[in-house]
Amino acid sequence: MSFKLLFKSLLRRKLVVALLLIQLAVTLALIVNSILLALHARELVNRETGLDLENTLMVSLKPTSPALGKEPALSDLMERQLAALRALPGVEAAAYANQAPLVQGGSNSTVEDLDDPQHVRIDVVPVSVASVDIIKALNLKLIEGQLPDALDPLIDFSVVDIKTLDISTRGAVVTESVAKRLYGDQSAIGRVTTNGRIVAVVSDFTSQLSMENVNYQLFNIDHMYPGAVSYILFVRTQAGMADKVKSQLADTLRAADSNIDIFFVRSLAEQRDELYSRQSGLAVLLTTLGALMLLVAMVSAYSNAFFHALKQRQEIGMKRAIGASQNLILRELFSEAWLTTGIGCVLGVFASLGLNKLLASVLTIPEVPFWLPSITVGMMIVCVTLATWYPAKVATNISPASAAKSL
Incomplete structure (x- = not known):
């Protein structure tokens, strides 16, 4: 399926897709910065202080x-x-x-x-x-x-x-x-x-x-x-x-x-733990929010794929009638999910940089390294793929006969 047709398919659901893109972008920004804060807090706590802390x-x-x-x-x-x-x-x-x-x-x-x-x-x-x-x-x-x-x-x-x-x-x-x-x-x-x-x-x-x-x-x-x-x-x-x-x-x-x-x-x-408690606490909070947002994003991806498959039931049936295989239908639905996730993640990279600047104004946090968004994007693609799998599998089972009944 070409990108042009994929974009046309997404444009038919502007509001739903826009909300999903915002959700994916915010989720990626939260996850990137929560991981960064957690790593930084761990580094600070384990850093050599030059003092006999315990005694x-x-x-x-x-x-x-x-x-x-x-x-x-x-x-x-x-x-x-x-x-x-x-x-x-x-x-x-x-x-x-x-x-x-x-x-x-x-x-x-x-x-x-x-x-x-x-x-x-x-x-x-x-x-x-x-x-x-x-x-x-x-x-x-x-x-x-x-x-x-x-x-x-x-x-x-x-x-x-x-x-x-x-x-x-x-x-x-x-x-x-x-x-x-x-x-x-x-x-x-x-x-x-x-x-x-x-x-x-x-x-x-x-x-x-x-x-x-x-x-x-x-x-x-x-x-x-x-x-x-x-x-x-x-x-x-x-x-x-x-x-x-x-x-x-x-x-x-x-x-x-x-x-x-x-x-x-x-x-x-x-005293050291008290010093870094703010970073550690905020890391836990952002990690929790990121995990919840990721869960919500998966539910949204599932719902989006499921209702899209229902709305496209007749169209999928007609494709099956003219010889489209189940694998082709599966690839089309996954391609839409991956394209949506890709766009959301690109927006999320910019959102993560903005959130990082905002956090840097109130506490000590490193800049976002190039590898962290890449890993997070990969994780989100896997999660969206898993959320899309069942609705896509259901859509591949739509028969040409059931499509004809809906005419």
């Missing part, structure tokens, strides 16, 4: 008393909390920071070399204020330099103007990615940046997903900013002790000082 715990909290949010009371509170945590059996290190790793966004700053303004500048780098043991608590590896063994001197900002502060007196620890981006193969130790003098370079770890490089991170080993809304306490445990230590954290911290609000206690593994 590192984090507690988000803040003091409830305004007096505890001021110095020196704040530093005293945090030292008492860290001392209580380090005393727990199974705890290897404890530290504080003003923000957690494995997050979508947070506190960031521009970092550049003040000694060489013409050098590379990184516009967005996560910057955290942290205590001395933060590197040990996160189980990071020292690449070069020497980790600070004490906090920088406490600054009284009621007396010191931050604009006149000598930034070279403040120590900074950066990840390897930051050091290589700024200085290439040269040593970063001793270089003065807009966020302090680099005293150590540590191994990369996943900091913020919104960054150009998720492994960028700079730590200022310093006192927590007074009046901070909340802060994070990190606790690294011995292998296999995380659950036991986790169950004691809230009570231990309240015993050190009851004037605190604890927002959550979780492991870094749970």
Whole structure:
């Protein structure tokens, strides 16, 4: 059967065919992007983070008393909390920071070399204020330099103007990615940046997903900013002790000082799962919708083929009467189904690209690879073929005699 005759046949059922084409296009777009999201979510969850996820715990909290949010009371509170945590059996290190790793966004700053303004500048780098043991608590590896063994001197900002502060007196620890981006193969130790003098370079770890490089991170080993809304306490445990230590954290911290609000206690593994829950949840939702749409498309293809065969009963009977074989009738009906599916899938490829752009504006999702629509198109053709088979088989059994009776 020629394409011209196939198109004429489709044009006789404009509304039905148009609805089926829209259905096929939307189905393909949903399936392509749900598969893409599922693959991306799996890749993110399994990606190496550079952190000891199972044996590192984090507690988000803040003091409830305004007096505890001021110095020196704040530093005293945090030292008492860290001392209580380090005393727990199974705890290897404890530290504080003003923000957690494995997050979508947070506190960031521009970092550049003040000694060489013409050098590379990184516009967005996560910057955290942290205590001395933060590197040990996160189980990071020292690449070069020497980790600070004490906090920088406490600054009284009621007396010191931050604009006149000598930034070279403040120590900074950066990840390897930051050091290589700024200085290439040269040593970063001793270089003065807009966020302090680099005293150590540590191994990369996943900091913020919104960054150009998720492994960028700079730590200022310093006192927590007074009046901070909340802060994070990190606790690294011995292998296999995380659950036991986790169950004691809230009570231990309240015993050190009851004037605190604890927002959550979780492991870094749970933090990672929370970070990617949006992608995973949306992948499940789109997969479910895609499966339902595929089922509906199969039912529609079945109904379309079945009622088309009934309407063409006389025409099929006449073809049989002039010698058309059952295989020829079968090929004609399948050809119509395949042509409709092909057109719907072409529209679906464009729809999948549009949906991908829309999703990319609200979450992280890769671009559609060329092979994914091809596989999805093949799957849809198989499904439509299966849905069309029974109506087509029934149509081939129409006899010339039954066609004559309808005259």
